[in-house]
Amino acid sequence: xxxxxxxxxxxxxxxxxxxxxxxxxxxxxxxxxxxxxxxxxxxxxxxxxxxxxxxxxxxxxxxxxxxxxxxxxxxxxxxxxxxxxxxxxxxxxxxxxxxxxxxxxxxxxxxxxxxxxxxxxxxxxxxxxxxxxxxxxxxxxxxxxxxxxxxxxxxxxx
Amino acid sequence: xxxxxxxxxxxxxxxxxxxxxxxxxxxxxxxxxxxxxxxxxxxxxxxxxxxxxxxxxxxxxxxxxxxxxxxxxxxxxxxxxxxxxxxxxxxxxxxxxxxxxxxxxxxxxxxxxxxxxxxxxxxxxxxxxxxxxxxxxxxxxxxxxxxxxxxxxxxxxxxxxxxxxxxxxxxxxxxxxxxxxxxxxxxxxxxxxxxxxxxxxxxxxxxxxxxxxxxxxxxxxx
Numbered sequence: 148x149x150x151x152x153x154x155x156x157x158x159x160x161x162x163x164x165x166x167x168x169x170x171x172x173x174x175x176x177x178x179x180x181x182x183x184x185x186x187x188x189x190x191x192x193x194x195x196x197x198x199x200x201x202x203x204x205x206x207x208x209x210x211x212x213x214x215x216x217x218x219x220x221x222x223x224x225x226x227x228x229x230x231x232x233x234x235x236x237x238x239x240x241x242x243x244x245x246x247x248x249x250x251x252x253x254x255x256x257x258x259x260x261x262x263x264x265x266x267x268x269x270x271x272x273x274x275x276x277x278x279x280x281x282x283x284x285x286x287x288x289x290x291x292x293x294x295x296x297x298x299x300x301x302x303x304x305x
Numbered sequence: 306x307x308x309x310x311x312x313x314x315x316x317x318x319x320x321x322x323x324x325x326x327x328x329x330x331x332x333x334x335x336x337x338x339x340x341x342x343x344x345x346x347x348x349x350x351x352x353x354x355x356x357x358x359x360x361x362x363x364x365x366x367x368x369x370x371x372x373x374x375x376x377x378x379x380x381x382x383x384x385x386x387x388x389x390x391x392x393x394x395x396x397x398x399x400x401x402x403x404x405x406x407x408x409x410x411x412x413x414x415x416x417x418x419x420x421x422x423x424x425x426x427x428x429x430x431x432x433x434x435x436x437x438x439x440x441x442x443x444x445x446x447x448x449x450x451x452x453x454x455x456x457x458x459x460x461x462x463x464x465x466x467x468x469x470x471x472x473x474x475x476x477x478x479x480x481x482x483x484x485x486x487x488x489x490x491x492x493x494x495x496x497x498x499x500x501x502x503x504x505x506x507x508x509x510x511x512x513x514x515x516x517x518x519x520x521x522x523x524x525x526x527x
Contacts, residue, residue: 180440226441229441230445231442231443235442256449258495261384261386261498261507264386264389264437265388265389265436265438265447267440
């Protein structure tokens with residue numbers, strides 16, 4: 148009788164194990180990081196025209212040691228804002244001179260998944276800029292999430 | 306049928322078979338209030354250490370083959386991930402009915418094979434801290450703090466309660482539960498990952514199993 152009871156208990160254990168063993172932890176597969184997408188334009192004959200900027204380096208203001216783009220030719224830039232601050236600046240270094248673009252924004256912590264945890268999304272409030280090579284800036288989409296790949300800011304060069 | 310459902314299905318058949326083998330055959334049918342203790346948290350804790358809790362139940366046959374059931378418990382679910390810690394802890398209650406399907410053939414004993422339903426509610430606290438977000442600007446740490454949340458759900462269930470061969474009025478059994486969430490996922494900051502009594506909220510439907518031991522306090526027969 149005791150033997151049977153033990154057998155029954157063992158069966159319970161095995162069944163419980165089999166029911167739960169499939170719930171293994173998955174690794175986070177998406178690189179969930181929100182980027183602001185800045186597309187580059189020039190105005191030609193009163194029309195905006197996408198443009199590639201040659202020999203440009205971009206880094207965060209105060210982070211000269213960590214270049215996001217290094218002497219590159221690009222027609223857009225993907226830039227990460229900081230969840231720890233409400234404003235960050237980026238330096239557009241053209242070689243002999245530079246521009247600075249600053250973002251004022253709010254951070255929203257967004258729960259992605261158990262595996263990936265939280266990501267930071269942003270609502271852009273204002274964009275400020277210097278006018279050395281930049282003519283003007285237009286804020287197109289204020290909301291930055293990890294899912295969207297669309298244009299947030301248009302930068303018109305002189 | 307997916308892998309999980311198959312597991313539940315196979316185990317339910319196994320448990321059904323074993324419990325009836327060990328159950329008593331001939332015993333006088335008695336009425337009474339049955340007090341149950343949910344042993345699943347104790348067993349599950351060995352394999353799922355992030356979950357701990359305690360559950361009890363009361364059922365009473367108010368009309369032949371109809372049982373009114375109240376279940377309740379408290380549960381703590383804690384998850385320590387690389388980039389955040391999550392804790393959900395609180396109380397839950399379930400109210401519903403069981404109907405005995407074994408009436409005609411097996412009316413002489415106290416074993417029942419039942420189908421039933423439950424309405425479940427939970428009031429719990431969710432706490433999220435040690436949030437880590439890494440990006441170009443470095444590592445950012447945050448916490449969301451505590452939030453008080455309520456959730457509710459509905460269950461369709463089936464199972465058995467069998468009087469064991471070695472002790473009168475002593476029952477063992479299991480309940481297989483199909484659950485669907487009615488409320489509790491809408492929250493400003495984030496939807497709860499885990500609702501005590503319901504489970505993880507990542508799927509619209511959940512299957513669960515609970516095992517229990519119970520003792521029936523019989524009414525004196527006149």
